[in-house]
Amino acid sequence: MSQVDAPRGRTCSRTLRSVALLTSGVLALPALAACSADESERTGKAAAPDIAAAARDKVADGGTLRWAIDAMPTTLNAFQADADAATTRIAGAVLPSLFTLDKSGRPQRNPDFVESAEIVDREPKQVVLYKLNQKAVWSDGREIGAPDFVAQWRALSGKDSAYWTARNAGYERIEEIQKGANDLEVKVTFTKPYADWQSLFSPLYPKDVTSAPNAFNDGARDGLKATAGPFRLGPLDRKAGTATLVRNPRWWGEQAKLENLVLTAVPRDKRADALAAGRVDIAEIDRGTATRIAGAAGPRYASGQPSSPAAGRTPSSALKGGAVPHSSGDGKALVARSRSVAAYVAAQTALKGYVVRKSLEPAYTQLALNGESGPLADARVRRAVARALDRKELAETVLSPLGLPADPPGSHLALAGQNAYTDNSGALGEQSTEEAQALLADAGWTPGGLKKPAPAKAGSEAGASASPKASGFPSSAPSGRKAGEGDAASDDGLYIVGDDKPASAVHGPESGGTRILAPAPAAAGRELALPGRPGSDDEARGAGAQDKKGEVAGAYAPRGTAAPVVAGAVGKNGKPLSLRFVLPSGPGSEPLRAVGAKIARMLDRVGIRTEITKVADSGYFKDHIASGNYDLALYSWPATAYPATDARPIFAKPEPASDGSLLVEQNYTRVGTDYINQLFDQAAAELDQDAARELVRRADARIWAAAGSIPLYQRPELVAAKPTVLNAGAFGFAAPRYQDIGFKKG
Structure with missing residues (x-):
C-alpha cells in the first residue's frame, strides 16, 4: 500500500510520478517502456509475476474457473470498512478501473475505459481532464460519464456523514466536476494540488450506487444493478460459499475467454483438501501446502521448490510407515491410522495435478517496535534493536527455501521496481553489534546497570523497591497482566497479519486502505515517542530543511561513545532490558515464529532479552497490535503506487486524544514526528515528479532513523494452479487482466 522516492540520476520522461499509495498520481502517462537504465538501477528490479503468461490465441474460449477466496465478501462496495480481498477481486472484474498497476507496481492508464487523462491546468488550480x-457503457446500456464521477465524489468527499465510507483521501480535495466539451470528457478541478489523482475513481461505481446514502450503505452490499467490465455479477450463493461472475455480453473490449469465473470460499487451512478434492482450480496457498504439492510432484519439480520428506514415497511405503509403529497396539487404532495415511496418500496423488506458481507479494513484513512507553520510547534503544538485526539473514530464512530473491527492502514506502523506490536504509545503518551496544550504553543500558542501586539512607525513598537478580528477567507485560497470559480470541478483520493474507480489506492496497483509528492504552503518565523525546528529529527543523541522503541526526551513537563488552544482559537501575515479543500461534504462522526466534537470538547478542508470547491468530492484531499491547511484533504492510497519500496514516505522528488515549490512525508503532507529517503533506501536493520523489525519500529516511518499523523481507506469494490455467497465478504487483484468464487449448 504505498510509494514515492527521490532519484539521483536521469528519470524516464514518460513515467508517472507515483507519489503515493492508493489514491492518486501525477501526470497521466500511457507507457513506461522508454525508461532509462539509470532509473532501473535506482528503483531495482521487481520480482517477475508467475502466471503462465500466454497469448490470447493460446487460450481456449469458454470454461469455468474456480478460484479460492478466503470468505464470501460481506459487501461489494470497496469503499466500505468491511470490504475485503474478495470485494477487490470482484470489483476488478466487473467495474471500471481508470488506472491499474503493471508488473513493476506502476500506474498505467486503462485504455478500455480512458483514452487519455492528464493535468491540463496547474494554475490557478489543478485541473485533470x-x-x-x-464504447464504455454500463451493463444497463447507459454511457459511463460525468454523472458517475460526480456521484462518487460527493459520496466519498467526507462532507456528508450519512455515507458510511472507510476513506476519502483525495476526494476531499476536489472542488468540482464538470462535463467537458462533450459527454465523453470529464473535467475535475481540485481545491489544492493533488499528486495522486490517478488513484481516484478506481474502481468507479455507477451513480445508482453512489448518489444516495441508502444505496451506498446497503444497496451495494449484496448486489450491483449495473456493472462495466469483462464480467458481470452473477449469483451470490452465501450458503454454498460461491460468487459467480459471468462473461459480459455488453463488454466492448477483448471478450473474456472464460464463460464463468466462480470465486469459492475456502479457508486457508482447508486449501490443500479443496485442491486434492478438485473443488478449486487455483488457490493462494501457504508454505506447508506448497511443500505438500512439491513432495507429491517429486523429481518433476525444479530446484528452488519447497522440499518435502514425503517426496518419492509410494502409497505402500507410506502405509507401512504409518502402520508399523502402531502394529503392537490396539487393532482399531491401527485401522484408523492406516485409513488416515491412505487418505493422505490419495490426497498426495491428487495434488500431483497442480503446480506451484511463485513470486513476491506487493507487501513487506516488518519488525514493529512499540514506542509509546517503556524502554522503546527512547529512540536510542529502538535504533539499537534495529542495528542488532541481520536483515539479510532474516529474509533468507523465509525466502531462500522457496527459491525466491531474499533482498531486504530498503524502503518503507515502495518495493523494488516501483517508481518510488530508493534504498534509504543507510539512514539507520547496517547491522553492527558494536554500534547497537554503544547506543544502549548512551541510553544508560549497560551490563553494570544490572547491579542493585546502593542502599538508600534512612528516611529516603530511593531503593525502596527491590530490583531483580542480574540473571532473572521479569516480564515486560503491562501491569495487572501475567506474562504469557492468553488473549481472548476475536475477529480482527484488519491488515495483513502473519504470513497468511487477512480476510479483510487493506490488503487492499487495491481496496484503498481502510482508515482505522485504533484505541490505545491511556497515555497519562507515559512518555510518548513524539517530538522532544531522545533522538527526535524535530528540533527547530522546518519542512524545507535539506537532508543528505542516508545521513540523519541521531541514527548513530554520539561520537566517542564506547561499546561496552556484553557477556550477558544489559540493565539500568538494577533492571534488565527485557522486551515482550508477541507472535501468532496459528498453524500458518510458522515462518513468522522462525523469524521471531532468530530476532530474539540476535538481540540476545547485544544484551537485550526478549519474552516471546504466542497468542491466538484471531486476536493477534486487534488485541495486541492495534491496542498497543506489545513491545515487539511482526506484521505486514501492503505497497502500492501512491505513498504520499496511503502511507501517511501508517507513519503519521500519533496525537493525544481528549480521553488520554492516542489517536494513532494506522501507526501502530506509535512512533512519529511533525517533520515526517510535513514531508508527506508536501509530497501529496507536489506535482513535479522529481520533487515529489525527493520529499518521499526524505520522509522514508526519517522513518528509518526513527526506528519504529524495520522492514525485513518482501512476503512470498505462492499459488497452486492446474497446469492448464493460463494468465493467472502469482501476479506480484500486476493487476489481473481478467479477460485473458482461461485454460490452455486442447
Missing part, C-alpha cells in the same frame, strides 16, 4: 472510451 479525462477523455473516456466512447
